[in-house]
Amino acid sequence: MTTQPDSQHTVEKIGGTSMADTESVLNNIFIGKRTGSDLYQRIFVVSAYAGITDKLLRHKKTGEPGVHALFADAESDWAWGDALSKVGADMTRINAEIFGDHADRRTADQFVKERIEGARSCLLDLHRLCSYGHFSLSEHMNTVREMLSALGEAHSAHNTSLLLQQHHVNAIFVDLTNWREDEQVSLDEKISGALAEIDLAATLPIVTGYGHSKDGAIMNYGRGYTEVIFSRVAVLTGAREAIIHKEFHLSSGDPKLIGEDKVRKIGRTNYDVADQLSNMGMEAIHPSAAKGLRQARIPLRIKNTFDPENPGTVISGNYTSEDSRTEMVTGIKSVYALEFFEQDMVRVNGYDSAILEALKHHRLRIITKTSNANTIAHYIEGPLKSVKRATVELGERFESATITVRKVAIVSAIGSDLEVEGLTARAVNCLAAAGVNLLGVHQLIRNVDILFIVAEDDYETAIVALHEELVENTEPVAVDDEQRTTRAA
Known part of the structure; x- marks a missing residue:
């Protein structure tokens, strides 16, 4: 990867809810008022579209089983297959909303078909294998979960690269999911190898929010794996700043509960505060992701996708408010x-x-x-x-x-x-x-x-x-x- 001696690039993550609003993401984050070289010196790590990972694994809030949970239960041979087909249909529906009648829609649909049917074939083979007494399905369920998680992240990253190319941006799809690859390497080796030959001054990498490793991303980080991938990309490439785009401002409280007119936007805080927020279930960033950025002394900026002019909240390691106060x-x-x-x-x-x-x-x-x-x-x-x-x-x-x-x-x-x-x-x-x-x-x-x-x-x-x-x-x-x-x- 080609960078300046003093890195000028940022590494930015876009959450699933923001990704679902394609027009806002294009206008407020990817392109906006940028032209020419201003479009580059950025690396994007994108999440699956809102709701897709819930349908692939299990709904985070309701507990409704997704493909992984249904396959694990295996009470019926067709329940998980029907759920997988439904996810594929949801993905192609998203493709239709994004691309309309453009030729890229066929490319996007073909990508979905290849990934969904490839996963189905793999799960059928595994199901048949485990019908013999020598093999246990439970021993493979963590690997199945990793594979299914990767489908949503690959879908959104592939779509994003196609869409940006339509808008004359030299975007490239960077697939960290290990799809149909035999090599088993560490997460850091996977990221470094995938980005090694990319010239950031003239190319905009769109990186999958799931990265395969021999240790397992979900095994280590749960559903926060996308932020860990984002953090490792920032650390390994020496980013000057890491940015997370969310659908809200980091504020002094929940505006839905307290009132939008009463909460205050936070201009700056530190990683210690971010850890306390995470402990309360209000994650500004996953603790493992924050650890990497903090140790590398990379500041993190939280921005509101729908308020691009606001500078957002900067989280750094050594900040302490000038006046003692509750933030x-x-x-x-x-x-x-x-x-x-x-x-x-x-x-x-x-x-x-x-x-x-x-x-x-x-x-x-x-x-x-x-x-x-x-x-x-x-x-x-x-x-x-x-x-x-x-x-x-x-x-x-x-x-x-x-x-x-x-x-x-x-x-x-x-x-x-x-x-x-x-x-x-x-x-x-x-x-x-x-x-x-x-x-x-x-x-x-x-x-x-x-x-x-x-x-x-x-x-x-x-x-x-x-x-x-x-x-x-x-x-x-x-x-x-x-x-x-x-x-x-």
Whole structure:
């Protein structure tokens, strides 16, 4: 890959919801007012169109099974095949919306047919193979999930390269999915090899948001694999800046809950804050992706696809707000508080590690924890059946312990510097005034976040009350200062 001694290029990721609005993406991101050489010195990593990956794997919110889940259940030989055909039909429908009667539509449809039917053939062969007693389908399901995930990312990247070529942009489709390739290499080797011969000054690479590796992208990163691919591309190519285009601004709170007229756009913050947001389920970027950018000292910019003139939010490693303040109020609903009480625990080691082992075994995510002399409480996220199994396992191991589980919510005040005198007292008082029964407060000396444990029914009330007290009732950062710190990133 040809780059300048001091890299001038950016690496940019476009999310699935934005990708679904082709006209806005073309006008606001890919082309806009750019002409000539201004179109280049950028690498794009694109997600599958909104909803496609849910249909290939499993719906993230509803849990409705996709092709992978149906194939894994295998209660009927045709259910997964019908679902795969439906995904193929959805892809060609998207092609029709994008290309209309243009000749590229036939190219796009042929690409979809090759990938869908190739996957079908592979799954049929695997199904036949596993009908023999020597082979187990479960041993291959992770590989199947990787293959199916790649279909959506390849579809959107291939379409994008065709569309840009229509608009006289020298775009190139960079396929990291390992389709019909035998070579098994690491993710970094895959990315470096695919981009090695590309001249960024005259070519616009459109990279698949899925990258195959011998270790497995989903195995390591779950559904956040696209952001990890994006991060590794930025790190390996030495980008001057990484940019994520989302369908919203990174703001001080959820505008749908708090009100668009009350939330404030965040001009700048740091990777520590981004980690806290991720812990609350409000990912600005996947933690593994943030780690790579942070270690390489590459600033990350979050931009709104539909507001291209706004500079967005810059996240860097060494930023701290000039004035101590709360930058965001967010939270997570449907959390399980698992409280382990053992009277004989005092000054005895081993209980905590045993609890952690059980939670890990049942794949429960720990959001936060607290303890005293004889009680350890973990606040966890996961399916109720997994929580119950972990509780039973711990009860069998520690027969004299009392283990209780209740559903709660966590609301968090977050900022790069929360060392504000009286902040915690103000927060507690405002929650009390709003009628919120506070179940617990967690605060570390580092002063990056404060967690408030509340009843699940009080979640929305607590969010609104804390935002009003800690954000709306404080002076906003001056506009010129916010722009200045953004450019300094």
